[in-house]
Amino acid sequence: AQSVTQPDIHITVSEGASLELRCNYSYGATPYLFWYVQSPGQGLQLLLKYFSGDTLVQGIKGFEAEFKRSQSSFNLRKPSVHWSDAAEYFCAVGGIFSGTYKYIFGTGTRLKVLA
Amino acid sequence: DGGITQSPKYLFRKEGQNVTLSCEQNLNHDAMYWYRQDPGQGLRLIYYSQIVNDFQKGDIAEGYSVSREKKESFPLTVTSAQKNPTAFYLCASSIGGVGKPDTQYFGPGTRLTVL
Numbered sequence: 001a002q003s004v005t006q007p008d009i010h011i012t013v014s015e016g017a018s019l020e021l022r023c024n025y026s027y028g029a030t031p032y033l034f035w036y037v038q039s040p041g042q043g044l045q046l047l048l049k050y051f052s053g054d055t056l057v058q059g060i061k062g063f064e065a066e067f068k069r070s071q072s073s074f075n076l077r078k079p080s081v082h083w084s085d086a087a088e089y090f091c092a093v094g095g096i097f098s099g100t101y102k103y104i105f106g107t108g109t110r111l112k113v114l115a
Numbered sequence: 116d117g118g119i120t121q122s123p124k125y126l127f128r129k130e131g132q133n134v135t136l137s138c139e140q141n142l143n144h145d146a147m148y149w150y151r152q153d154p155g156q157g158l159r160l161i162y163y164s165q166i167v168n169d170f171q172k173g174d175i176a177e178g179y180s181v182s183r184e185k186k187e188s189f190p191l192t193v194t195s196a197q198k199n200p201t202a203f204y205l206c207a208s209s210i211g212g213v214g215k216p217d218t219q220y221f222g223p224g225t226r227l228t229v230l
Contacts, residue, residue: 041226046218
């Protein structure tokens with residue numbers, strides 16, 4: 001069955017430290033991959049996406065992600081975290097499921113940033 | 116400004132009542148979606164619509180109903196048959212089209228609480 005796994009429920013990093021959020025997916029074909037960020041009580045904002053081409057994609061707010069087909073992963077990275085990055089992050093896969101284009105979301109990783 | 120609006124931001128429902136959540140978009144998108152978000156469970160698809168006057172059940176449609184009479188609007192009714200409706204509801208839209216790479220854009224959400 002198709003799925004998206006974000007193995008870290010919570011991550012705490014110090015401001016200025018590097019960040020990597022993990023995402024693994026299970027999908028038979030080439031997926032369309034997304035990372036979203038959600039502040040408390042708000043909707044989801046798109047950080048970046050991968051459809052094809054260069055496997056290292058750049059997004060907003062200094063984030064990047066790398067698609068690794070061999071590992072079925074799409075990990076999100078940022079070289080230096082800012083306090084304003086504290087939020088919840090969701091990885092998602094878009095693809096054909098039961099004949100229709102839909103999306104599957106991971107359960108999210110909540111990021112805490114220490115001053 | 117183009118975007119997705121949801122109203123109300125907060126909604127309170129008594130046991131046995133039906134309530135309707137509004138979702139409007141001015142992005143000229145064909146596809147619209149309703150998700151339910153519960154803590155630790157990510158986003159789960161309730162209903163989706165690829166085109167006006169057509170919609171399909173998602174993974175957790177029981178106790179919910181929708182309509183799609185206009186391209187811009189995709190209201191969600193939470194009926195009394197939904198046994199545990201307290202949650203955060205998110206509406207999204209995308210350009211649409213089966214099998215096409217597509218990005219979902221989200222509204223700010225409605226928090227529904229059953230009293």
